Amino acid sequence: MIKLFAILGLGVALLGGCASNISPQTYSVGSVGQVNRTVSATVISARQVNVAGTTGVGGSAGTAAGAVIGSGAGGNNSRGNIVGAIAGAVAGGLAGSAIESNATKQTGMEYVVETENGNLMTIVQGTDPIFMTSQKVLVLYGSPSRLIADPRANR
Helix, strand or coil, X not given: CHHHHHHHHHHXXXXXXXXXXXXXXXXXXXXXXXXXXXXXXXXXXXXXXXXXXXXXXXXXXXXXXXXXXXXXXXXXXXXXXXXXXXXHHHHHHHHHHHXXXXXXXXXXXXXXXXXXXXXXXEEEEXXXXXXXXXXXXEEECCCCCEEEECHHHHC
């Protein structure tokens, strides 16, 4: 069982890189050159939220590692190996899911904005930059959509 947690601990480092980038500052290569609709809006509500980023990879990896390690714990008979593999798979899957959940958890901001024509929209994105209530912003439609500061507000 100690080997299982050692292998899963290594997986934590790998899973940390699997967290989705929710920053409005980062664009994917596919977004470059795309024209997106943009509308003016005013922030009417802002609150911090938790963003869960689980993909299932941790549970799958934990299940596989647990099964391999558990099968060796069953001794020299095939029945013991099968029981050990099943127990290891269950324990590894649970541990891998928990590790992935903690490794990919992020903090984000939920914004409710009102457009100039009175429509309300809600968008969740990363915490940098943070917009304040009554601040003028632009809503950039796309994949992902995002908020940016309205540069015209400083004129």
